[in-house]
Amino acid sequence: QFDQDGAFLGGNFIATVGIDFRNKVVDVDNLKVKLQIWDTAGQERFRSVTHAYYRDAQALLLLYDITSKPSFDNIRAWLTEIHEHAQKDVVIMLLGNKSDMAAERVVKTEDGEKLAKEYGVPFMETSAKTGVNVDLAFHAIGKELKHRATQQPNEPKFQIHDYIESQKHKTGCCGP
Numbered sequence: 001q002f003d004q005d006g007a008f009l010g011g012n013f014i015a016t017v018g019i020d021f022r023n024k025v026v027d028v029d030n031l032k033v034k035l036q037i038w039d040t041a042g043q044e045r046f047r048s049v050t051h052a053y054y055r056d057a058q059a060l061l062l063l064y065d066i067t068s069k070p071s072f073d074n075i076r077a078w079l080t081e082i083h084e085h086a087q088k089d090v091v092i093m094l095l096g097n098k099s100d101m102a103a104e105r106v107v108k109t110e111d112g113e114k115l116a117k118e119y120g121v122p123f124m125e126t127s128a129k130t131g132v133n134v135d136l137a138f139h140a141i142g143k144e145l146k147h148r149a150t151q152q153p154n155e156p157k158f159q160i161h162d163y164i165e166s167q168k169h170k171t172g173c174c175g176p
């Protein structure tokens with residue numbers, strides 16, 4: 001099914017609102033953490049609606065497509081937008097998706113890393129097609145939220161950056 005702009009409308013996508021959602025349960029240290037994932041459309045024409053949905057979110061995954069420079073350039077606008085509307089302690093993660101499409105890559109891994117560093121958010125490249133780093137992204141979010149909910153006063157804070165760095169499968173120039 002295609003809408004007027006030629007965008008594919010898949011899954012439970014609600015075309016008129018630009019939002020889809022599904023649940024995912026992740027196992028974190030023998031605890032089940034249920035994530036309710038809202039997938040909001042990135043297109044400008046949905047911008048006025050989507051902020052109402054991420055305003056109360058505990059975590060935000062910002063995805064761009066490594067084969068699309070405009071999608072990467074859009075991330076700054078989203079980070080500004082999030083700064084204005086999202087919860088102050090929201091967990092943010094920057095993901096460069098389609099890492100399987102190396103031949104069509106136009107956004108360097110280092111550019112993603114640099115942007116993430118500038119905004120102080122964790123970063124990794126993912127592939128929804130092959131699954132690379134996808135579970136890790138959700139697992140890291142689940143771990144962070146579980147720690148926040150159950151943290152004891154003397155317990156060291158969970159370091160999501162360190163956790164991701166130690167677990168991620170690198171897809172850039174020099175990784176394994």
Ligand SMILES: Nc1nc2c(ncn2[C@@H]2O[C@H](COP(=O)(O)OP(=O)(O)OP(=O)(O)O)[C@@H](O)[C@H]2O)c(=O)[nH]1
Nearest residue numbers: 007008041042043097098099100101126127128129
């Ligand atoms: N090769 C490859 N294709 C992907 C990957 N992720 C998504 N795609 C494809 O890219 C196209 C767009 O995916 P969508 O999930 O609809 O992208 P979107 O940004 O959510 O699009 P909207 O929902 O319209 O905002 C589809 O044809 C997907 O199959 C990936 O990691 N690798």
